[in-house]
Amino acid sequence: MQFQGTDQYVATDDLKLAVNAAIQLQRPLLIKGEPGTGKTMLAEQVAEGLGMRLLQWHIKSTTKAHQGLYEYDAVSRLRDSQLGNDKVHDIKNYIKKGKLWEAFESGEQVVLLIDEVDKADIEFPNDLLQELDKMEFYVYETQETIKATIRPIVIITSNNEKELPDAFLRRCFFHYIDFPDKPTMEQIVEVHFPGIKKTLLKEAMEVFFDVRKVPGLKKKPSTSELIDWLKLLLADDIPEDILRNRDTKSAIPPLYGALVKNEQDVHLLERLAFMHRRES
Structure with missing residues (x-):
């Protein structure tokens, strides 16, 4: 399985080499470069070129790492319990799966884009170290472990707005998209x-x-x-x-x-x- 670019995306030899190296190493591909140089589009075209489904997690300044795993809606469950709703007895009804959960439980290999990781709090990358390294996480509410059956291709973009932690960088394959000549x-x-x-x-x-x-x-x-x-x-x-x-x-x-x-x-x-x- 090799990424060779697509008709809609001009990928340099260095960029294609970086994508394929990250796939071979089974490590997240960290892409940096000037805004507007096609970092986000790269993930779209990798998915297109390899015939895979693309899952996109666009990071904001308020995004927390656990949102990529799952969110538990305790308020809705409390309200339903007061109203006597039968679905309150199954806690899974109040768990919203995040993009990492979707990628991990997919029956086929997917491309997972974590877009503009540097927008979030400085601790955000560190909070995902274990999940991206082991490709699994624990759901405390249901006492189950979600483990990737097929390891997704993870592409992470950064506009270099802030420094990323060394522990996070060690787990990634890095490539900087030079401005095109x-x-x-x-x-x-x-x-x-x-x-x-x-x-x-x-x-x-x-x-x-x-x-x-x-x-x-x-x-x-x-x-x-x-x-x-x-x-x-x-x-x-x-x-x-x-x-x-x-x-x-x-x-x-x-x-x-x-x-x-x-x-x-x-x-x-x-x-x-x-x-x-x-x-x-």
Whole structure:
């Protein structure tokens, strides 16, 4: 079983090697990289490429580790007992299975995505060490052990917002998705916009990478921003000569709102354009 990429996802040789190494080692694959470089989409395409079901657990700042295992609704059980509901006698009626439970009890191998693990509390990764290592956990309310019959392929993403514990890192196979170079980016664009005019693509790529090179940007535009920007350029039928001969008085590229995401970066580009006009 080897992941070779898909028609919808351009995976570099290093990335394919990392995915297959994690599968072979039976360890979670920890993926880091700039936001918008396709970390979440990787899990979707691994599932697609290997013909497996995908389970997604999107982490928030309020997410607790036990929610991935199960949640016991004691309040509902108390209310039902007061109302004389018969289902109160079976405690399993009040246990909601989490994504890890679903993955462990699946009769077939699945891909489990734990998305943006660094959003949660710093103790969140440590609270999952045993479960991800042994692929089992204990349910105290029913006094049963849930153990994976078929070990899922676990993909964990992180935007590097906070450091992850060493004990957690030791149990993962790590890969950092480098920002695509121009040839790789052209392949990615071709997947999203088959047959796009080469001249438009060339000029748009020049603008995009020029913006990324600007020193001091608070947020550099990523792959997803480029895709959105190209979609707008194509929808508005922007001729490529506007990109090629863009007026420095306009300070920033047309439809810049798809590329630049905060006012500080807009002001920075305007100042640079002003300095360029004075030097000219």
